[in-house]
Amino acid sequence: MNRAFAFSKRCFKEMIRDPLSYIFCLGFPLVMLVIMSLVNNSIPAESNVTTFRIENLTPAVAIFGQMFVMLFTSLTVSADRSGAFLMRLFATPMTGRDFSLGYILPMLVIAVLQSVITFIAGFIISLIVGSALNIGGMLVTLIVLLPSALMFVAIGFIFGTLFNEKAAPPLSSIIISLGSFMGGIWFDAEKTGGIMLTLCKCTPFFYCTKSARSAMALDFGAENFFIPLLIVTACAALLTAVSAAIFSRKMKA
Amino acid sequence: MFAVEVKELTKKYNDKTAVDGISLQINEGELFSLLGVNGAGKTTTVKVLSCLTDADGGEAFVLGKNCSKEKDAVKALIGISPQETSVAEKLTVRENLRLIAEISGFDKEKCSARVEQTISELGLGEVADSLAKTLSGGWKRKLSIAMALISEPKVLFLDEPTLGLDVLARRELWKVIESLKGRITMILTTHYMEEAQQLSDRIAVMVSGKIKALGTLSELEALTGKQGLEEAFVAIAEGSV
Numbered sequence: 001m002n003r004a005f006a007f008s009k010r011c012f013k014e015m016i017r018d019p020l021s022y023i024f025c026l027g028f029p030l031v032m033l034v035i036m037s038l039v040n041n042s043i044p045a046e047s048n049v050t051t052f053r054i055e056n057l058t059p060a061v062a063i064f065g066q067m068f069v070m071l072f073t074s075l076t077v078s079a080d081r082s083g084a085f086l087m088r089l090f091a092t093p094m095t096g097r098d099f100s101l102g103y104i105l106p107m108l109v110i111a112v113l114q115s116v117i118t119f120i121a122g123f124i125i126s127l128i129v130g131s132a133l134n135i136g137g138m139l140v141t142l143i144v145l146l147p148s149a150l151m152f153v154a155i156g157f158i159f160g161t162l163f164n165e166k167a168a169p170p171l172s173s174i175i176i177s178l179g180s181f182m183g184g185i186w187f188d189a190e191k192t193g194g195i196m197l198t199l200c201k202c203t204p205f206f207y208c209t210k211s212a213r214s215a216m217a218l219d220f221g222a223e224n225f226f227i228p229l230l231i232v233t234a235c236a237a238l239l240t241a242v243s244a245a246i247f248s249r250k251m252k253a
Numbered sequence: 254m255f256a257v258e259v260k261e262l263t264k265k266y267n268d269k270t271a272v273d274g275i276s277l278q279i280n281e282g283e284l285f286s287l288l289g290v291n292g293a294g295k296t297t298t299v300k301v302l303s304c305l306t307d308a309d310g311g312e313a314f315v316l317g318k319n320c321s322k323e324k325d326a327v328k329a330l331i332g333i334s335p336q337e338t339s340v341a342e343k344l345t346v347r348e349n350l351r352l353i354a355e356i357s358g359f360d361k362e363k364c365s366a367r368v369e370q371t372i373s374e375l376g377l378g379e380v381a382d383s384l385a386k387t388l389s390g391g392w393k394r395k396l397s398i399a400m401a402l403i404s405e406p407k408v409l410f411l412d413e414p415t416l417g418l419d420v421l422a423r424r425e426l427w428k429v430i431e432s433l434k435g436r437i438t439m440i441l442t443t444h445y446m447e448e449a450q451q452l453s454d455r456i457a458v459m460v461s462g463k464i465k466a467l468g469t470l471s472e473l474e475a476l477t478g479k480q481g482l483e484e485a486f487v488a489i490a491e492g493s494v
Contacts, residue, residue, distance in 0.1 A: 006355035
């Protein structure tokens with residue numbers, strides 16, 4: 001555990017010293033929050049579009065931000081693999097479990113910090129537009145976002161372990177596009193119906209957004225909150241186990 | 254007990270045999286050089302001995318511990334300075350050393366003591382708080398060796414430690430390596446004959462995965478009838494003996 005903690009400290013320090021992490025993990029989600037708030041301001045009230053209302057937008061942008069943590073995770077792991085630094089560490093008593101924890105823990109910390117900042121920005125915007133966000137809802141949502149953060153970090157870890165520096169980030173970008181679309185971040189997926197809704201429901205991204213928006217609304221019903229949260233938690237657990245297994249296998253190879 | 258003992262070691266990558274049934278023994282405190290042209294099997298041998306890859310045949314031991322069956326025990330005994338730059342670029346020199354000290358399992362006090370001791374022994378004081386990415390090639394190599402030494406290894410693998418360095422930086426590193434002689438067993442792979450001649454107690458010449466000659470410099474000179482390591486190496490590598 002001490003070895004995992006030492007390695008996670010290294011990963012965290014290297015990340016916060018990389019300007020790219022601020023652009024990917026903080027800058028872009030915050031810019032989207034501001035832009036979409038402006039879009040919402042331009043939508044006539046009678047159109048009944050609620051996706052960009054700050055109480056729906058903030059949790060969705062928090063999920064969107066987590067997808068960038070996935071991208072950054074894949075970049076970090078693939079970059080480490082391309083150099084000899086990991087080779088040096090493979091010749092120490094560090095185990096696959098130490099490496100997995102060492103990569104995942106600091107990324108989770110970054111994801112939580114990113115969500116906190118997103119919610120602070122969302123709260124400020126909500127005060128400006130005159131519909132203050134519920135503080136209790138924000139706090140519950142921050143906790144509800146943990147499984148999805150773990151899930152995205154695990155996906156990034158898998159990509160970073162399996163693919164090189166050139167392939168891992170583009171693959172993560174595909175997941176970001178797919179996740180934004182299927183997760184209903186920029187539109188209300190449930191209002192689409194038909195094959196589109198069925199496809200959305202086949203991905204965990206849909207349930208990430210649904211559970212986060214429900215938590216924000218303090219709607220803790222089974223259909224809107226508990227079942228989606230359960231699905232996201234199960235996916236996060238499965239993908240984390242898979243990512244650790246893949247890394248350990250690669251390490252031995 | 255030998256520091257390193259290799260018996261009929263073989264390693265294949267698909268159809269290519271990188272190491273072909275080599276056997277050797279290295280004594281404790283010895284500086285042993287592995288020479289060979291590119292693809293001769295030097296780095297593969299080091300990788301097997303440092304538990305980075307498994308052998309396909311034969312056995313390798315570090316201080317009596319089996320490199321395939323007792324990996325954790327072997328890893329606790331060795332340090333490695335790989336061929337490429339192998340430092341955390343966005344950590345400082347001190348942070349890089351502390352990371353390896355912590356991974357080695359030292360307690361907090363010992364970590365701090367080892368970091369300061371290693372900085373002092375390797376003359377890293379003036380760059381201790383600089384980020385690794387800002388260091389010159391020579392300083393990075395020095396840091397790489399320091400990171401291999403901080404865990405107090407009994408056996409140190411130096412895989413082409415001076416590759417790409419200018420003559421002054423290379424001489425500086427030789428001084429560091431010479432200062433460790435006798436205290437730690439070192440296995441050095443290099444393409445620089447002058448380096449092997451200057452530093453080694455014994456030298457093995459590898460050709461196509463096999464050890465073609467092994468001995469002290471004077472023994473290799475006597476075997477080939479040539480003067481100097483470079484001439485002796487060329488004669489052995491070209492199959493003239």
